Amino acid sequence: ETGVTQTPRHLVMGMTNKKSLKCEQHLGHNAMYWYKQSAKKPLELMFVYSLEERVENNSVPSRFSPECPNSSHLFLHLHTLQPEDSALYLCASSPRDRAIEKLFFGSGTQLSVL
């Protein structure tokens, strides 16, 4: 257990559905991230929050909407997704100790869009 908890573990949704992914970290870290992992592709950075402020939006489509209400919680709101959005979505947190970003990942949400 890394101290980063993601729910749900699996999600199947239709293209017209609205759903949210949740991430909670119990490590006292001050930065949180969303990454997308697709088969045969590198992990893709989607969003970065530092001290609850978004500092990076890596050209992600607007159908993905992040929310970070405090330093321990991170959400990814999903709406009108496409089948190509099916992937493993990983949340991570980092203490940003001495500017070294050691990321600790949650177990991920395996998303299938039908």
Add this chain to the structure above:
Amino acid sequence: QKEVEQNSGPLSVPEGAIASLNCTYSDRGSQSFFWYRQYSGKSPELIMFIYSNGDKEDGRFTAQLNKASQYVSLLIRDSQPSDSATYLCAGNSGGGADGLTFGKGTHLIIQP
């Protein structure tokens, strides 16, 4: 465009031998580098990080960094079947919450 390149493998190594995993990066501004291990169906787990040129050892693992050649490697001594996994190399520029740039990973198989 920041890129991290790895040979996807699979890399097959006999049990007890040294496994050598390699990675190159394009961003000369990258300051720190990380090796993650990912078992099938699991999330990435941090094994080691390195930010100074040279070697860094931790148990059976040694990370090597050569900034002039933009090259990072991970050596696993006395390889065990439990080391079979995908190893992800990642780098970042440091100084802020920029996120890490990951390679595609190398699939390592340790043959009993």
